[in-house]
Amino acid sequence: MTDGQVTIKLTSDEALVLSDWLEKLQMTDLSRVVGDPAVRAPIHRIAGTLDKALPELFAPDYDQRIETARQRLRPEN
Structure with a gap:
């Protein structure tokens, strides 16, 4: 963080699920x-950055993709 910026790394599943939640928020x-x-x-900046980085947001099967990502991220019981 030498230039005053912070970089956050997310998996594609994490980014998709977070983007969906931020949109609802x-x-x-x-x-x-x-x-x-x-x-x-x-919050707006993060959401905008994710929107630009995730082509899945505009996929016709978005609902299926988001649900699959959520399932992969949920801890097993």
């Missing part, structure tokens, strides 16, 4: 859930 009244505007700014 942003569709709510985000200011009710996240009161501090300083926190909302990076």
Whole structure:
């Protein structure tokens, strides 16, 4: 972190599931859930970055892909 930026590495499953959750979060009244505007700014930035990096978001079988990713990420009982 020498240039003042932080890099976060995610698997494609993690990125897809996080992107889906962030999209749902942003569709709510985000200011009710996240009161501090300083926190909302990076949420939007992360969501935008994931949107650009994930072509799966626009795939016709998106629902199947997101569910498969969730299943792979859930710990086994």
